[in-house]
Amino acid sequence: MDLRKSLILAIIISSLSLILWECYWRTKPEYYTAYLEDDRNLWSEQRAKVDHLTSDDVILIGASRTGYNFNTHIWEEIQGVKPIHLSANGKPPGPFLEDIVNNTDFNGTIVMGIVPLMVFRSPNHPRSVTARQWVAHYYNRTYAQKLGFALSKPLQRHLVMLSSSELKSYNNLDLKSLINTISFTENRVEDNEFKLVNIGYNDExxxxxxxxxxxxxxxxxxxxxDVWNSFLPNLPDYSEDTEKIAFESIDHLHQLIKKFKARGGRLVLVRHKVEAEWYVHSSRAMPREKVWDKFVDIVDCPNYHFEDYEFMSKHTLPEWSHMNAQDAKTYTQDFVNKLIQDKHLTKKIN
Known part of the structure; x- marks a missing residue:
């Protein structure tokens, strides 16, 4: 009897604690909202749609700028086609392009956002390795993992305290992230490699x-x-070593793009805007004329660089690197209209 009372009391205390915990984080909507975590499971759910696409369809790949700057709902309103968003926050698009080209028959349009510092680097870089792990997860998911993800959706949609991300943002609410904010020694927190605060959330x-x-x-x-300033000035200047690695990456991408184009696929390259405080350092590390310009000449694809188009550069980026939600809608509208005007997309008439 005493054990049963203890169990009931434990359940009541635990439930009250979770309710209070959830209520507390709901008082901070500027940092947190309930949403499905943009992890390898949600990416795989979108990736599964690729096998059913036609030559009229569109896939978006890239890193966080492509994720923040392009809104698929607005894209659909303008073109009549809703793209599949396979961009990934903090991950280069190369492994995703490789998967689409080598493992599918897709021959529609791929719009690929390019961040030279992320794309033109060693394939063994940790971010590239993580991207390949996402691809591997899509092919190796077990029934238990699929079921677990399906069962977690209702909880993630409604509980702020489950807010998290695989990027290990400094303000995630999962237990491991919270423990990592505790300073057990004088410089525990200061020694964290990357303390970027999560700047947004994702829809489904x-x-x-x-x-x-x-x-x-x-x-x-x-x-x-402040985080950008902590590492951007330390980027190495362009060098022979940088050039060697960059052009090995360019050659690999070129082979993939040739294969994709040979089966009727179309690839559009995008260099999204960054503010001057970011661009001065990225240009020093990988000058446009030595990397981007040579890349687009080699692969021979339609390309859009923010320095060349007013509609791509007119918005102010709050933290130098990504668009706010309203500007992203305008940018998407302008970009899709430009692609239609340049005959790289066809407007679908219902």
Missing amino acids: DRNLIMFPRLTENPFYQKEIT
Whole structure:
């Protein structure tokens, strides 16, 4: 009898604690909202759609700028085709392009966002390795993993305290991330390799949406730009070693793109805007004329660089690197209209 009372009491205390914990985090909507975690499971769910696409369809790949800057709902309103968002926050698109080209028959349009510092680097870089792990997860998912993800969706949709990300953002709410914010020694937190605060969330089509707090508030913006300033000035200048690695990557991409084009596929390359505070360092590390310009000449694909088009450069990026949610809608509309005008996309008439 005493054990039963103890169990009931434990359940009541635990339930109250979780309710209070959830209520507390709901008081901070500028940092947290309930949403499906954009992990390898959600990516795989979208990747599964590729096998059923036609030559009229569109796939978006790239890193976080492609995720934040392109909104698939607006894209569908303009073109009549809803793209599949296979971009991945913090991961280069090369492994995803390789998967699509080598493992599917897709021959529609791929729009690929390019961040030279991320794309033109060693294939053994940790971010590339993680991208390949996402691809491997799609092929190796067990029934238990699929079921677990399906059962987790209702909880993730409604509980803020489950907010998390595979990028290990400093303000994730999962237990491991919270423990990592505790300073057990004087410089425990200071020694964390990357303390980037999560700047947004995603919808279930994997569109990344910037938190409104960043749009107008310099305090929140500085949280992010301080992180960029912690490593951007330390990027090495362009060198022979950089060139060697970059052109090995370009050659690999070129072979994939040739194969994709040979079966009727179309690839559009995009260099999204960054603000001057970011661009001055990335240009020093990988100058446009030595990397991007040579890349687009080699692969011979339609390409759009933000320096060349007013509609791509007119928006101010709150933290130098990504668009806020409203600007992303305008940018997507302008970009799709430009692709239709240039005959790289066809407007679907219902």
